[in-house]
Amino acid sequence: MTKRVTSFDVAKLAGVSRSVVSAVLNGTPGIGVSEEKREAVLKAIQELNYQVDAQARGMKTGRSHCIAAYGNVSNPMFLQVLEGMQGACAAHGYHVLLYPSSKEPQHTIDGLLDLYLQRRIDGIVALDRPHQANEAWIRQLVKHRLPYVSVEGYPHHEEVPSVLMDYQESIRRALDFLWGNVGLPPVYVEMHHGAHTLGWGDQQRREAYELWMKEHGLQPRIAAASADLSWEEGAEHWKRCIQEWGLPTAVLTNWSRGAVYVSRAAQMMGVPVGEQLHVMAADNTKRIHEYLYPSITSMEVPYREMGSAAAERLVEYIEGRRPYEDKSTQWLPAILAVRQSVATVSS
Amino acid sequence: MTKRVTSFDVAKLAGVSRSVVSAVLNGTPGIGVSEEKREAVLKAIQELNYQVDAQARGMKTGRSHCIAAYGNVSNPMFLQVLEGMQGACAAHGYHVLLYPSSKEPQHTIDGLLDLYLQRRIDGIVALDRPHQANEAWIRQLVKHRLPYVSVEGYPHHEEVPSVLMDYQESIRRALDFLWGNVGLPPVYVEMHHGAHTLGWGDQQRREAYELWMKEHGLQPRIAAASADLSWEEGAEHWKRCIQEWGLPTAVLTNWSRGAVYVSRAAQMMGVPVGEQLHVMAADNTKRIHEYLYPSITSMEVPYREMGSAAAERLVEYIEGRRPYEDKSTQWLPAILAVRQSVATVSS
DNA sequence: CTGTTAGCGCCTTCAG
């Protein structure tokens, strides 16, 4: 057990006063330190392996250099957001504190605000959007001027800056890709849960599809389907669809799961995917494509990039480089991942 | 922007001294506070929405109430460990700081030690095991008496307490399950990467398989296969294997991927999986089984539970409830997930 | 049982 090394020890070894050590460490502007003293301090720091006490510093400065990542820990996509946040934070000397969204009393959304009030965090990046009802909570944020950036939530909200994927653009690019490579008018498969209520993103997607088809003088063909069918029901359903569509054909699905289902049905019918039937998803298949054959071409939601952008922006707020009043939404492009389920024209 | 509320404000409102506030907050033992004062303090805290300044407290106590989660942010399993850690930490008033393992200079393993020296964290739970070479680093840990618990690493290490799954037991239970339900001598499929070097866990699995077969008077049948084959090569390989094994048969694979391959090959041959061919994996399929048909029965590595156990234990070290010298290994049982790829005997 | 006091380690004046 080595005893804690303080700035006092460093000062003593370097033969200077503690304020000089501090000045060297923080590069305090407007305070001159002679080059030799500076060297001496640095050397002493090295020698003693001195580390600034984060708590003491934080207490002084009022900053913890930590930001909270609020999200659903059982959602695999969250990990990608974390990865992005992490990168951006590290670059700015910040750390990421995990704060899961959950129903447990000890982890309500209020806890997040408390964390800020406790000065444990300097701001929040949220993946999970707190319920609609949380206008009240948002008012709290604003009241305390708590820096907050939302990932994939609240497009066009007055009070919450967000980072989102450009859904419409992603569909346009997907369709361009399909059209350019296989030259067939794409069918749009729209998966949904239970009562046919589409999320905002899926509405955008559909709209973009319809527009694109119109612009190309093509008749939109949309096949809606519940994601809650049993495997057997689903298989029947998709086989029927494929027959209706005729072959060859191109399919774009809103969710990757849809692409998997269609692809599977085609294989059961002996239709070669990537030759007679071209399938593409407008959502992430990243984590599963190694288990699939053929693997599915898709437009990936850039979760990592979104996390990174959100953290970057949060730090700007925290460090006052961006005014708190700037609540603009930031749009990121989707990422095209070319895989096996669509035949490609070699250029 | 509301001004910061301090214990001073609370004391004033409640009409007591600051030390009383502190005593109430921390339930300081051996210090009596009359019930009415106590109430008054609590009421004042409520009223002012007072939150203790974590940094000030930390500075005083020398504890940050944060622990670092060290691991590979692009490994989906890491998220489950985080989930477990999170739960255990929350229960003890700790927070989780993310610290990714990576090659970037700003995020070396040394940074973790620095974090501790900075008093930013009180201890570490590691999923990624720092390279073999890191005996030197481990000595550092011990020198500073840094609380450290490893998940899935260092079985039987002298200096590092670990939480691991009981691989042998998991295989025994898998075989019991297969045997009990389909009554066929299971073939063991052993996937590996490149040069045939098995990890410790896979060695344990194989050993357990051989032992179990012997105990049951059965002839072990092991099919080793590289995970690096192309899809076409793999498909051919597995079809041949299935023919060799004959039908009906039962198969246990060390990795879930093996189970997927065998299952796929069987389907291509028109062999009904879950009827003529029973497949089970000794590794997690959790994140993918909704994309598979039939879904794969498996013994899941209890990542969440391991994270939880590790954090729990770490807190014991931190709070001195477990002596730092106790470096014993903790074994957790695998979790049986019954799905479609094995026919089950209804009891 | 209560109130006072002395730091924790750092940063930031303010005089020298």
Add this chain to the structure above:
DNA sequence: CTGAAGGCGCTAACAG
């Protein structure tokens, strides 16, 4: 350019 001093908000030890 340097040294001394004050205080951030809290806890713990010590008097009353």
